[in-house]
Amino acid sequence: MIALSVNLNKIALIRNSREGNFPDVIAHGRTCLDAGAQGITVHPRPDQRHIRPGDVRELASLCRERQDVEFNVEGNPFAAPMGDYPGLVELALENQPDQCTLVPDSTDQLTSDHGFNLKLDGPRLVPQIAKLKNARIRVSLFMEPDLEQISLARDIGADRIELYTGPYAEAVARQSPELDDIFASHCAAAEHARQLGLGVNAGHDLNLVNLPRYRTLPGLQEVSIGHAMTVDAIAMGLENAVKAYLDCLAGN
Numbered sequence: 001m002i003a004l005s006v007n008l009n010k011i012a013l014i015r016n017s018r019e020g021n022f023p024d025v026i027a028h029g030r031t032c033l034d035a036g037a038q039g040i041t042v043h044p045r046p047d048q049r050h051i052r053p054g055d056v057r058e059l060a061s062l063c064r065e066r067q068d069v070e071f072n073v074e075g076n077p078f079a080a081p082m083g084d085y086p087g088l089v090e091l092a093l094e095n096q097p098d099q100c101t102l103v104p105d106s107t108d109q110l111t112s113d114h115g116f117n118l119k120l121d122g123p124r125l126v127p128q129i130a131k132l133k134n135a136r137i138r139v140s141l142f143m144e145p146d147l148e149q150i151s152l153a154r155d156i157g158a159d160r161i162e163l164y165t166g167p168y169a170e171a172v173a174r175q176s177p178e179l180d181d182i183f184a185s186h187c188a189a190a191e192h193a194r195q196l197g198l199g200v201n202a203g204h205d206l207n208l209v210n211l212p213r214y215r216t217l218p219g220l221q222e223v224s225i226g227h228a229m230t231v232d233a234i235a236m237g238l239e240n241a242v243k244a245y246l247d248c249l250a251g252n
């Protein structure tokens with residue numbers, strides 16, 4: 001089974017556009033879990049444009065209440081604390097998610113758009129990964145489908161990789177002639193990761209159109225999906241949208 005972890009960033013983005021707590025991010029998280037999602041993902045950013053530290057605390061306790069539900073906190077481990085945002089690793093250590101996905105994005109970035117270059121960032125990631133693993137938090141690294149880089153992910157102690165699916169999603173949307181090669185590179189990366197003993201997650205811009213092919217990736221364990229699902233929820237309702245993604249992942 002491929003686990004569906006629903007990313008709630010965009011629900012929080014709408015909430016933050018006004019004062020108050022509407023829509024309620026935690027209630028929407030509960031709806032996703034009630035509809036059968038196996039996990040919740042958040043990607044708090046230092047500017048708190050969407051997910052805030054308080055959301056992480058409340059979602060951590062929501063996920064703890066449920067059996068077989070995983071909480072995944074994503075973000076840049078090197079971004080400095082800002083306001084009451086304490087830094088990603090500190091936030092994770094405080095809230096004990098099941099998984100922390102480290103992503104190499106800068107503070108002013110619109111969204112995540114590349115995986116780690118571990119030749120550059122590997123040495124300074126080592127102590128961050130060790131802190132998380134000592135706290136029994138699974139560590140995943142956001143990566144391109146590059147075999148040499150994936151070997152380095154194993155060498156510095158990662159448990160899993162999350163393959164960055166943005167270029168794959170764009171190739172599907174544009175019906176690009178490069179699509180087959182891009183997907184083949186993801187399959188080779190997933191096989192390589194598995195041979196090294198790394199788990200395989202994937203995410204970014206996955207949707208109901210591009211997921212039927214991506215779900216066939218060898219050994220895929222988890223997808224985290226937020227943006228497209230939130231858009232689909234406008235038309236379908238959140239519960240139906242979650243169920244549609246679960247059906248899609250099941251190959252129905």
Ligand SMILES: CC(=O)[C@@H](O)[C@H](O)COP(=O)(O)O
Nearest residue numbers: 009043074103111112203204
């Ligand atoms: C890591 C990743 O792929 C991103 O999709 C991220 O989790 C979403 O962040 P934003 O919602 O801020 O674009």
Ligand SMILES: NCC(=O)COP(=O)(O)O
Nearest residue numbers: 203204205224225226227
């Ligand atoms: N890790 C990717 C993620 O959480 C969701 O990305 P998106 O579906 O919002 O692009």
